[in-house]
Amino acid sequence: GVVWAKQQFTWEEIEKRQNQFDWEKSDQIIETFEKYGLQIIARLDRPPAWTHKDKSIQQAPPDDYNDYGNFIDAFVRRYKGRVRYIQIWNEPNIFPEWGNRPVDPAGYAALLEIAYQRAKAAAPNVRVLSAPLAITLGEGWAPNSDFWRHMNDLDYLEAMYKAGAKNHF
Numbered sequence: 001g002v003v004w005a006k007q008q009f010t011w012e013e014i015e016k017r018q019n020q021f022d023w024e025k026s027d028q029i030i031e032t033f034e035k036y037g038l039q040i041i042a043r044l045d046r047p048p049a050w051t052h053k054d055k056s057i058q059q060a061p062p063d064d065y066n067d068y069g070n071f072i073d074a075f076v077r078r079y080k081g082r083v084r085y086i087q088i089w090n091e092p093n094i095f096p097e098w099g100n101r102p103v104d105p106a107g108y109a110a111l112l113e114i115a116y117q118r119a120k121a122a123a124p125n126v127r128v129l130s131a132p133l134a135i136t137l138g139e140g141w142a143p144n145s146d147f148w149r150h151m152n153d154l155d156y157l158e159a160m161y162k163a164g165a166k167n168h169f
Contacts, residue, residue: 005038006087010046011071018050018067021074030082041085041129044075044115045097060099061089065111069118076122088115088169089131093156095141095149097134102147105159109168112160116168130169133157 007029015021033040049055051062062068076086091097092108108131116128138152151159 003037003039004041005033006041006043007033008043008045008090009075011044011068012046012048014075015071016048016050019070021078023078026079030079034082039085040083041087042075042079042083043087043090044072045089045131057099057101059097060101061107061111065114068111069114072115073118073122076119076126080123080126084125085127085129086115086119087129087131088112091134092131093148093151093153094134094136097131102141102149103151103156105151105156105165106163109160109163109165112165113168128169130160130165 009026009029014023014026030040046059047062047068049058051064051067052058052060053063072086072088076083089097089108089111093103093105095101095103098104098108112128112130119126119128133153133156134150135153136150138148138155139150141147141149
């Protein structure tokens with residue numbers, strides 16, 4: 001009775017070098033899901049090293065969000081009509097998923113907007129899903145800091161909306 005499968009497709013495995021894509025593993029995964037009639041939700045995150053000047057922040061979004069937009073475009077075009085749901089990043093309200101640095105709802109909203117625009121340009125019928133948020137009460141980066149190590153999921157969602165994310169998922 002299972003009809004859905006959420007699968008992580010890591011950007012760092014697919015595009016190890018800029019504009020050089022290795023689709024072999026992704027193709028095999030998608031073919032297997034299709035064989036069993038599963039609807040795919042593609043989680044798209046984990047940027048390659050070439051997207052960062054600072055190599056110590058491996059999980060962080062790329063320095064240039066347009067690089068992620070280019071990846072989203074390539075992925076959606078390749079699997080147009082086969083993968084109809086894409087998830088943009090994962091749990092950006094906690095520091096490990098945001099590159100071990102303070103979380104940034106406005107930064108995530110900007111990343112989401114670029115991803116949404118590029119995905120819809122590649123395949124207007126693709127569904128763009130916001131990243132699920134980690135359930136947390138929050139934790140400051142340091143005592144009396146305005147920066148968050150983990151940001152309360154409801155506060156983060158509200159901040160995303162204030163930053164303009166509303167129409168991009």
